[in-house]
Amino acid sequence: MKRRLFMSSAAAAAAFFPSNPAALAQEQDVSRDKSSQPNPSSDESAPPIPQVTHPGVRRGEMLYRELGKTGVQVSVIGLGGSHLGQAQVKEEDAIRLIHEGLDRGITFLDNAWDYNEGRSEERVGKALSQGGYREKAFVMTKIDGRTKEVAANQIDDSLRRLQVDHIDLLQHHEVIRFDDPDRIFNEGGAMEAVAAARSAGKIRFIGFTGHKDPHVHLYMLEVARHHGFHFDTVQMPINIMDAHFRSFSRLVAPEAMKQGIAILGMKCFGSGVLFKSPGLKSGAITPTECLHFSLNLPISVQITGTNSKMLLDQAFAAVQSFQPMDDVSVAALIAKSEEAAMNGKYELFKTTAHFDTTARHPDWLGSDSQAVQELAPELPG
Numbered sequence: 202m203k204r205r206l207f208m209s210s211a212a213a214a215a216a217f218f219p220s221n222p223a224a225l226a227q228e229q230d231v232s233r234d235k236s237s238q239p240n241p242s243s244d245e246s247a248p249p250i251p252q253v254t255h256p257g258v259r260r261g262e263m264l265y266r267e268l269g270k271t272g273v274q275v276s277v278i279g280l281g282g283s284h285l286g287q288a289q290v291k292e293e294d295a296i297r298l299i300h301e302g303l304d305r306g307i308t309f310l311d312n313a314w315d316y317n318e319g320r321s322e323e324r325v326g327k328a329l330s331q332g333g334y335r336e337k338a339f340v341m342t343k344i345d346g347r348t349k350e351v352a353a354n355q356i357d358d359s360l361r362r363l364q365v366d367h368i369d370l371l372q373h374h375e376v377i378r379f380d381d382p383d384r385i386f387n388e389g390g391a392m393e394a395v396a397a398a399r400s401a402g403k404i405r406f407i408g409f410t411g412h413k414d415p416h417v418h419l420y421m422l423e424v425a426r427h428h429g430f431h432f433d434t435v436q437m438p439i440n441i442m443d444a445h446f447r448s449f450s451r452l453v454a455p456e457a458m459k460q461g462i463a464i465l466g467m468k469c470f471g472s473g474v475l476f477k478s479p480g481l482k483s484g485a486i487t488p489t490e491c492l493h494f495s496l497n498l499p500i501s502v503q504i505t506g507t508n509s510k511m512l513l514d515q516a517f518a519a520v521q522s523f524q525p526m527d528d529v530s531v532a533a534l535i536a537k538s539e540e541a542a543m544n545g546k547y548e549l550f551k552t553t554a555h556f557d558t559t560a561r562h563p564d565w566l567g568s569d570s571q572a573v574q575e576l577a578p579e580l581p582g
Contacts, residue, residue, distance in 0.1 A: 263306030269463030282312030284506035286321030299328035303337040313343040322362035343374035347384040351567035352391035371404040377413035382424040408434030412550040415452040439466030442542035466503040478541040492519035
């Protein structure tokens with residue numbers, strides 16, 4: 202089957218956290234730029250990691266934060282769609298987890314057109330079609346297509362599988378190569394299909410994701426500015442090792458904050474690989490501390506893979522116990538991961554092609570544009 206994105210002033214802070222009158226007063230200083238923060242990395246010149254000073258709005262078992270400038274409030278935990286579609290997870294169990302998560306206060310559902318040959322989107326679609334659950338969910342999915350035609354087809358596939366008349370947030374998936382931004386924004390590129398879909402009411406907001414190198418993210422933002430486009434969201438790895446190696450939290454998060462773009466965190470546990478490192482394997486750093494570290498950044502949501510009730514309960518427990526950490530606590534926590542993190546050995550998504558699904562399936566991206574084919578009709582080699 203072919204298948205296969207805090208601040209130093211109160212005004213800036215308001216872009217990330219709730220603006221309802223009841224909560225605004227206590228949340229105006231929801232975060233600050235810790236310019237005086239001790240740098241726990243061995244690189245003394247590394248930018249500081251931004252932090253929140255307020256956890257968000259607490260309702261029931263969940264915390265909620267603003268999704269950038271969209272005017273939408275989302276749960277700080279998002280259910281990862283990849284895990285929900287795994288072959289070893291029974292469909293009825295996946296649907297039960299989705300329903301329980303939504304009932305307990307999670308609103309953000311992650312997905313992608315390429316996850317598990319479409320099975321992830323189909324399972325979420327079945328869950329949302331029952332009992333009014335669509336009204337409880339903020340539905341995000343991602344597409345791989347870099348051309349207008351391929352992207353448009355993938356959007357329609359996702360709408361059909363998810364059984365929705367619109368997708369709340371659509372993101373360009375796996376922006377991991379420096380040519381991805383150009384292909385997306387060039388004439389005949391995917392952005393034309395995405396913009397058309399938004400005009401047609403098929404999607405509400407637009408973002409992008411990537412896991413390879415923060416400089417690719419920064420280039421994507423630069424290309425967007427050149428084209429006069431403002432992303433609503435940007436998704437990136439936010440985890441306890443990221444601070445030490447090709448750090449998205451140090452390099453991309455501050456720029457996203459500056460532009461008022463919602464930050465979506467992912468790979469808190471690195472698909473479990475981080476727990477094979479000495480610090481985490483020994484229990485020196487716990488899963489709850491990993492989630493707390495992520496929530497301590499000015500993210501709107503941390504997407505976490507959930508394929509069991511145990512993992513769902515773990516996420517809720519971490520949210521309930523979370524309170525913003527001070528500089529000393531953050532420095533002490535990430536110092537525990539420094540030695541293992543320095544060369545990216547356990548962040549495989551940065552240093553290997555293991556998680557690069559579009560590299561294994563280049564057809565998901567689409568062919569070169571017509572303009573490229575006319576300029577260079579023959580492939581090299």
